[in-house]
Amino acid sequence: MDLLTHAALGACLGEIMLSKKLGKRALLWGAVAQNLPDIDVVAALWLHPSENLLVHRGGTHSFLFAFIAAAVLALVAGRWHKKRQIPWSTFFMFFVVQLFIHDLLDTCNAYGTGLLEPFSQERFSFHLLYVADPLFTLWPCLGLLALLFLKIDKSYRTRWALIGLVPAGLYLLYAVSNKSQVKSQIEASLAKQQLPYTEVLLTPNPFTTWLWYAVAFSENGYYVGHRSVFAPEETQTNFTFFPRKEELLTSATNPAEVQELKRFADGFYTVERWNDTLVFNVLRYGQMLGWQSPQGRFTFHYFLNPPGVDNKLVMQRGRLKGWNQETLQYMFRTIFMVPEKTPRVTTEK
Incomplete structure (x- = not known):
């Protein structure tokens, strides 16, 4: 957190x-x-x-x-x-x-x-909470503000401390419930589409437990999709397949670095080339605007080749890249299942 x-x-x-x-x-x-x-x-x-x-x-x-x-x-x-x-x-x-x-x-x-x-x-x-979730953080911050400004002899200070702790704990249980619900629906969608997989990873999208990012592990790659907790049970989740491309790692210049990244990825990674740059993606941390762009790049992308490319902000650089008002509106519609407005077509007489 x-x-x-x-x-x-x-x-x-x-x-x-x-x-x-x-x-x-x-x-x-x-x-x-x-x-x-x-x-x-x-x-x-x-x-x-x-x-x-x-x-x-x-x-x-x-x-x-x-x-x-x-x-x-x-x-x-x-x-x-x-x-x-x-x-x-x-x-x-x-x-x-x-x-x-x-x-x-x-x-x-x-x-x-x-x-x-x-x-x-x-x-x-x-994988229950995003690293920053406003609905979780809100309560402890409210409690802290009250405790900072209330006089020490006020009997209701304990109540404010509990206001800071109890709702946050209940929200954590709510996240557990949301994840369990979405996981069963994701697995049902995979089965209905006859997509082979051995393991499903589920993690919340930025700032919410209402929209979840799913990765289904298969032999040669991963099926990636997004699902809202408010989606009707019969709604089918759409998946995009990303091949692992393990063979590209033979051109990596630092084998020790690759092994460290594999351990960090815990089995969920892909390799690709962006022009002349060899990139190692860790899928466990989400996809950049994936609910809007199913083919979007992954939040965690580490540059292997050429040597000397800056990876110091590798955990941060993809988290909010490309976010704007349109992105937030699209996320809202995805969460609450609001159909996208289509432009009205008029014909001239």
Whole structure:
């Protein structure tokens, strides 16, 4: 999730767990702890882009790091607030909860979180929320704003903290329900069209859990489609086939880089050429305006050849590329199944 969401959630948790002992300082400690795992972003300053992809949301997002960091933070906070005589164990549990929630919340996105590192390299991705979802972030932010401006002795501060947390949790359950519904409908469409597949990946499109992006894994490529939660059950999903083109990787100049990208892609990738540039696409992160342009390029596209092409912003550069008012209107119509208006034809007498 984004920094703002983590900070707001951490502050609301801080109010509930520690405000009686620390007052509004609990909000700050919560916001700081919630964002601590994302300190791994600094690694981008010196790591190769393909290496950084696996470092981000890796070690600093593990359960082991959460325990170690919580112990250190508890020592720092205990000394900082020594006069308040708060037990180390109280601070420790507070920070463990904050860090665990950060890590588990990140598993709801598509990126993948290394919860078990360094003991296992497995990444966990439940594909429930886009990295920034306004309907999820709204509630923690409302709670945080109220907590910042309400006086500390107001009895209803806890209510505002719960307003920041409970609706967000319910929205997460709503996302689970939406995904389950859409997945069954996607699989039904694949079966009806007799399209062979072994696995279906489903992830929300930007900023919503009402429009989902689906990728069906087949032997030589992938069937990609989009579906709204409001689409009638009998509505058939249209799919576009993208071949994997594994053979193009023989011309890649850095085999180690390719292996890192394959691990990051977790089996969902295609290779293609854009003029003289060899491109590695990771399909797990969506398609640029795919609900509007079924043949559109994929959000994550990494340039393999020629060497020296800039990949530093590989996770960001395709997310909002091409967005405009028309795109938003088309997305709205796709979600709510509004038929596109056709121009009125007039004949002259």
